[in-house]
Amino acid sequence: MKNIWAICKKEIKTYFTSPIAYVVITVFLVLIGFFFYSLIWWFNSQSLQMAQNQYYYQQLNINQMVYSPLFHNMSIILLLMIPLLTMRLFSEEKKRQTDELLFTSPISVNQIILGKYFASLFVLLVMLFLTGILSIFVFSYGNPELAPILSGYLGLFLVGAAFLAVGIFFSSLTENQIVSAILTFGVLLLFWILNWASYSAGGMWKSVLNYLSFFQHFDDMTRGILDTTDVVYYLSFIFLGLFLTYSVIQSRRWR
Amino acid sequence: MIEVENLTKKYGDLVAVKNLSFKVEKGKIWGLLGPNAAGKTTTMRILTGYLPATDGKASVADYDVFEKPNDVKKITGYLPENVPLYPEMTVHSYLNFVAEIKQIPAPQRKEAVEKSVEISGLETVRRRLIKNISRGFKQRVGIAQALIHNPQVLVLDEPTIGLDPAQIIEIRQLIKSLKGKRTILLSTHILAEVTQTCDGVVIINEGNLMASGSLEELTASFKEKEGIVIRLKKGGKSIISLLQKILGVDKVSAVGDEFKIEWTKGKDVRDDITKLIVDKELGLIEMRPLAMNIEDLYLKVISGGVEQ
Structure with a gap:
């Protein structure tokens, strides 16, 4: 545990002494702010229109009309940003040959991977935490339900964590950071598109594609539905990503 | 202290090290000498547990490198050919990080860092970013990094490469000053380095052992x-x-x-x-x-x- 923490601490420091974390977080927040603004603006105008009709007015739901689409937007922006967070984790070590220090120190490969992974999770948490500012506004001027927001955030965290696990895997494959980012981006995009393909597919394929897609599992959570299968899906994805990373690193050393 | 027995390493079809055997006694400085691509770095990487060998045995202080890699890593300091530095860290925070991953317990860590800074003469640059210090200082940080956990065995891969003559002399003196307490294996293709710092030498070429022994023994037998x-x-x-x-x-x-x-x-x-x-x-x-x-x-x- 101590070793994981040593690696993690160093990686977090690296994130925040280089511009990467700041740039990624800032761009993420600016985009989310813009989405939030337009969603709130739209919700506002809907409210004004519906104000005459008591029945429709009752139907307005800020959770469904603002938060649910906002969470979806956030997940897409995460898809674009996370490859940039993970690309350097192992690629850079290999390129600079600093991996020689890590692998000749009395710490295990597992500890190195987990330390790096937790550091990237920390940056993800910071990103998500900072978007909480938006909710302060919503709660001070409206009365949304808290539970679906929390489950939405949990969903976002799981999605992001799965993205990071994919990213760290591709980072272990190549010493070129750009290649690592592009591969991560491509695979994440593919899993996103699987969702669309499932609309046109039929029978068993439909359910298989549906199950594999990142976003199907996420959709429920943005609406406040917490299903263990969804959580298990993400956790197994994370496990697979980290396990593959471990295999790549071990096989490289044995070749 | 360091024992290598019939060590073989293949990268695919390429044989980097072939049936290499040698021994370094406790408290001695030995040079691993050979032209480029002779297998020096590969041998050192195997000894430090970075690479596994294809065949053969290697042990450091009676710990088998393949069976007890962690025990070997704990007592071995390693300076790779390309000094593994994080340019965005300061010298101090880098050494602190190394102290942590070398398993130095928290209470002793500060002292360990101080000591390695002192031995390697890094006091003047300890607060600077590694990317901003000179080549000579970078090499010293590399040596400090290898010494930080007070290892019994030091493996130094071309410790004086890329330095100017004055720095080379300084580093050599530093290495000599470590003699006695530690067993040192250093690789080089600079011949003068061996005569000036080493007690014995292992000469390899294309992965084959060509000669090994103490300097006197070797020169005497050929002369x-x-x-x-x-x-x-x-x-x-x-x-x-x-x-x-x-x-x-x-x-x-x-x-x-x-x-x-x-x-x-x-x-x-x-x-x-x-x-x-x-x-x-x-x-x-x-x-x-x-x-x-x-x-x-x-x-x-x-x-x-x-x-x-």
Whole structure:
């Protein structure tokens, strides 16, 4: 545990002494702010229109009309940003040959991977935490339900964590950071598109594609539905990503 | 302290190290000598647990490198050929990080960092970013990093590469000052380094062991004749015949404006030669021993002329 923490601490420091974390977080927040603004603006105008009709007015739901689409937007922006967070984790070590220090120190490969992974999770948490500012506004001027927001955030965290696990895997494959980012981006995009393909597919394929897609599992959570299968899906994805990373690193050393 | 037995490493079809065996005794500095691509770095990487070997055995302080890698890593300090530095960290925070991953317990960590900063002479740059310090200091940070957990064994891969002459001397002195307490294996292709810092040498070429032993042993076994080289103000054939008349001298030859004088090992005729030069007023400019030095030995070994 101590070793994981040593690696993690160093990686977090690296994130925040280089511009990467700041740039990624800032761009993420600016985009989310813009989405939030337009969603709130739209919700506002809907409210004004519906104000005459008591029945429709009752139907307005800020959770469904603002938060649910906002969470979806956030997940897409995460898809674009996370490859940039993970690309350097192992690629850079290999390129600079600093991996020689890590692998000749009395710490295990597992500890190195987990330390790096937790550091990237920390940056993800910071990103998500900072978007909480938006909710302060919503709660001070409206009365949304808290539970679906929390489950939405949990969903976002799981999605992001799965993205990071994919990213760290591709980072272990190549010493070129750009290649690592592009591969991560491509695979994440593919899993996103699987969702669309499932609309046109039929029978068993439909359910298989549906199950594999990142976003199907996420959709429920943005609406406040917490299903263990969804959580298990993400956790197994994370496990697979980290396990593959471990295999790549071990096989490289044995070749 | 360091034992390598029939070590073989293959990268696909390429054999980097072939049946290599050698031993380094406790408290000694040994040089691993060979031309580029001889297998020096591979050998060191195997010893430090970075790479597994294809075949054979290696052990450090009686711990098998393959069976107990963590025990070996705990007592071994390693300076790779490319110093593993994080340019965005300061020297201090880098050493602190290394201290942590080398398992130095928190209470002793500060002292360990202080000590390695002191030994390696990094006091003036400790608060600076590694990317902003000079090549020589980077190399010192590399040595500090290898020393931080007070290892019994040091493996240094080309510790003086890329340094200027003054820095090379400093680093060599630093390495010599570590002698005794630690067992050191250093690789180099600079021959002078071996004669100046090492007690023994392992010469490898293309993954094969060419020779190994202490410096005296090696030079003695390859040397049948002793000699000197002299340079005089006067020249000419007459001097050769003069020198040849000295009792015990086997061979005199002119090399450029110098004369090479050889005699059978054990019959030192240096006094006679000096006397002759003074008596005949030949004007001595330079006189140096023609010992079969490590350079000759190395070239001979590498070219395959001698095998042990």
